[in-house]
Amino acid sequence: MSHLYDSRRYLTDFDTRRAPNIMTDVLVIGGGVAGLRAAIEAAQYGEVIVLVKSQMHESNTAWAQGGIAAALSENDSCEAHAEDTLRVGCDLGDPEAVRVLVQEGPACVEELSRWGARLDRSGGDLATGREGGHSAARVVHAGGDATGLELVDTLLRVAGQNERIRIFEQCFAIDLITQDSVCLGAITFHPKYGHQLIWAQGVVLATGGCGQLYRETTNAPSCTADGQAMAYRAGAVLADMEMVQFHPTTLYVAGAARALISEAVRGEGAYLVTRDGRRFMQDIHSQAELAPRDVVSRAIRAENIRCGTTCVYLDVRHLDGERFRRRFPRISELCLKFGIDIRRDLIPVRPSAHYMIGGVKTELHGRTNVDRLWACGEVACAAVHGANRLASNSLLEGLVFGLRVARDLGQRLVSAPAPESALHLQNRVERSERTELDIPDVRNSLRSMMWRNVGIERNADRLEEALEIVEFWGRYVMDKVFDDCYGWETQNLLTVARLIIRAANHRHESRGVHYRSDHPETDPQNWNRHVHMRKTADGRLQVD
Numbered sequence: 102m103s104h105l106y107d108s109r110r111y112l113t114d115f116d117t118r119r120a121p122n123i124m125t126d127v128l129v130i131g132g133g134v135a136g137l138r139a140a141i142e143a144a145q146y147g148e149v150i151v152l153v154k155s156q157m158h159e160s161n162t163a164w165a166q167g168g169i170a171a172a173l174s175e176n177d178s179c180e181a182h183a184e185d186t187l188r189v190g191c192d193l194g195d196p197e198a199v200r201v202l203v204q205e206g207p208a209c210v211e212e213l214s215r216w217g218a219r220l221d222r223s224g225g226d227l228a229t230g231r232e233g234g235h236s237a238a239r240v241v242h243a244g245g246d247a248t249g250l251e252l253v254d255t256l257l258r259v260a261g262q263n264e265r266i267r268i269f270e271q272c273f274a275i276d277l278i279t280q281d282s283v284c285l286g287a288i289t290f291h292p293k294y295g296h297q298l299i300w301a302q303g304v305v306l307a308t309g310g311c312g313q314l315y316r317e318t319t320n321a322p323s324c325t326a327d328g329q330a331m332a333y334r335a336g337a338v339l340a341d342m343e344m345v346q347f348h349p350t351t352l353y354v355a356g357a358a359r360a361l362i363s364e365a366v367r368g369e370g371a372y373l374v375t376r377d378g379r380r381f382m383q384d385i386h387s388q389a390e391l392a393p394r395d396v397v398s399r400a401i402r403a404e405n406i407r408c409g410t411t412c413v414y415l416d417v418r419h420l421d422g423e424r425f426r427r428r429f430p431r432i433s434e435l436c437l438k439f440g441i442d443i444r445r446d447l448i449p450v451r452p453s454a455h456y457m458i459g460g461v462k463t464e465l466h467g468r469t470n471v472d473r474l475w476a477c478g479e480v481a482c483a484a485v486h487g488a489n490r491l492a493s494n495s496l497l498e499g500l501v502f503g504l505r506v507a508r509d510l511g512q513r514l515v516s517a518p519a520p521e522s523a524l525h526l527q528n529r530v531e532r533s534e535r536t537e538l539d540i541p542d543v544r545n546s547l548r549s550m551m552w553r554n555v556g557i558e559r560n561a562d563r564l565e566e567a568l569e570i571v572e573f574w575g576r577y578v579m580d581k582v583f584d585d586c587y588g589w590e591t592q593n594l595l596t597v598a599r600l601i602i603r604a605a606n607h608r609h610e611s612r613g614v615h616y617r618s619d620h621p622e623t624d625p626q627n628w629n630r631h632v633h634m635r636k637t638a639d640g641r642l643q644v645d
């Protein structure tokens with residue numbers, strides 16, 4: 102059935118003769134690790150504009166704690182890192198993409214050091230932590246648990262020194278402009294300048310994830326699925342949208358925003374216990390607390406259902422308190438803020454939506470199926486994570502693929518510059534007379550519904566109910582023309598929620614982060630393959 106979700110091409114009206122037009126060589130949408138790394142490299146080839154929808158430090162990158170995984174020590178190897186990544190990815194990762202990630206990763210981390218990133222050291226060497234699913238201690242970090250902040254500051258400093266890079270903050274990309282399946286730029290909105298059209302010879306989508314789809318999430322407020330949704334409207338193929346990773350340990354203080362308690366805390370020896378202090382992971386997995394995240398998240402959920410509780414606890418009381426505070430200053434401070442003294446008290450935790458494994462399908466250079474559109478970082482699916490992301494592999498992915506994308510794009514600019522045409526495009530959306538729904542209410546209800554029906558555990562009945570609800574909201578929300586970011590974000594969230602639900606219902610097996618209680622086994626015979634989605638020319642959603 103055709104649906105407004107699939108037939109709507111642009112969310113807003115525009116006319117290229119009326120709106121201000123800005124020209125650049127490269128447009129990077131997103132200023133997290135992937136976007137900034139891409140921008141720095143792309144500046145070698147031409148003028149670059151980077152769009153950030155709020156402030157520079159509001160991104161998942163800035164919030165990252167644990168670190169960056171890379172095989173840097175003599176006791177480790179790229180082969181071992183690749184093996185861990187593929188094993189945790191449950192046979193869905195692409196070995197070639199993983200090889201690229203682990204082999205090119207160490208040079209990217211060394212480059213950060215050369216650029217002045219203050220990575221933590223032990224003696225003269227980089228200090229490395231151990232996290233779940235890794236067979237070696239290979240996670241480098243900064244400021245103890247403030248890796249993301251140091252990463253953003255370093256990349257921002259390097260970008261800031263380059264006159265060819267301009268960063269537009271508070272500039273919201275509403276849609277990609279395409280003609281004949283070629284990406285030409287984006288329509289944007291800025292509170293001061295209104296609608297603008299930014300034209301570029303190459304566009305890099307680096308808008309991050311979609312954690313704001315879930316009531317419980319570790320993600321920054323900016324993660325509202327804008328990139329996945331605008332790529333879908335522009336005709337891009339999306340892959341593995343059912344693969345949403347839940348992080349097992351988010352601080353659970355009723356009424357307070359959820360905050361991540363990094364996996365590195367368990368890497369340092371923290372136990373997961375019930376209220377009465379009983380460890381439960383040892384009975385479930387040979388790696389106990391350091392089992393892959395999907396296993397730990399499901400174990401916590403099962404424990405809570407069994408005991409009728411809302412959370413379990415991290416116990417760090419047996420660890421050296423002083424050393425813990427030095428290693429995890431931000432986490433210690435956060436706990437203290439809520440009256441939790443880590444030397445005496447248990448830390449209440451529960452799982453939350455954390456990372457979007459699926460996204461805009463890319464090949465090894467970050468190219469999408471839309472000409473002159475590249476994607477990297479969390480918005481993309483380069484198939485490095487398979488069905489489950491190994492801890493600390495995503496900052497690495499942003500660095501490695503941000504760089505690859507820009508190099509590929511640069512070559513393309515040199516070899517085939519876009520024709521300079523004064524294009525006249527306009528779009529006018531039909532207004533509808535349908536009843537107005539309360540948009541904040543839709544958004545809150547969507548987040549609760551996604552958590553309940555499309556969360557850690559799924560089944561056909563709940564997914565079908567979820568689809569019915571989202572399609573109902575779609576009829577009232579997708580035919581509206583909003584003039585604010587909140588409205589466009591809500592349309593994007595609904596669009597991507599529907600894609601996740603359809604993909605989750607399509608995959609009739611359990612694998613990695615995708616657990617179906619009605620298909621609890623992995624089915625390698627039928628499902629060692631990706632789920633791809635795109636809209637067809639006649640405005641339908643095609644899933645295969």
Ligand SMILES: Cc1cc2nc3c(=O)[nH]c(=O)nc-3n(C[C@H](O)[C@H](O)[C@H](O)COP(=O)(O)OP(=O)(O)OC[C@H]3O[C@@H](n4cnc5c(N)ncnc54)[C@H](O)[C@@H]3O)c2cc1C
Pocket residue numbers: 130131132133134135136152153154155156157159160161162163164165166167168169170248249272273274275307308309310319320321323324327328361455456477478479480492493494495496497499
């Ligand atoms: C709390 C937390 C801790 C984490 N810890 C780690 C860790 O230790 N190690 C690790 O490897 N990974 C970690 N992750 C995951 C990792 O941080 C992210 O996957 C990664 O930073 C994503 O980078 P990105 O550049 O793709 O997106 P982001 O860093 O999220 O950046 C997205 C950018 O896109 C912009 N944007 C979005 N939509 C629009 C729009 N419509 N218009 C204009 N701009 C837009 C945003 O403003 C932002 O600048 C963590 C994640 C969280 C939430």
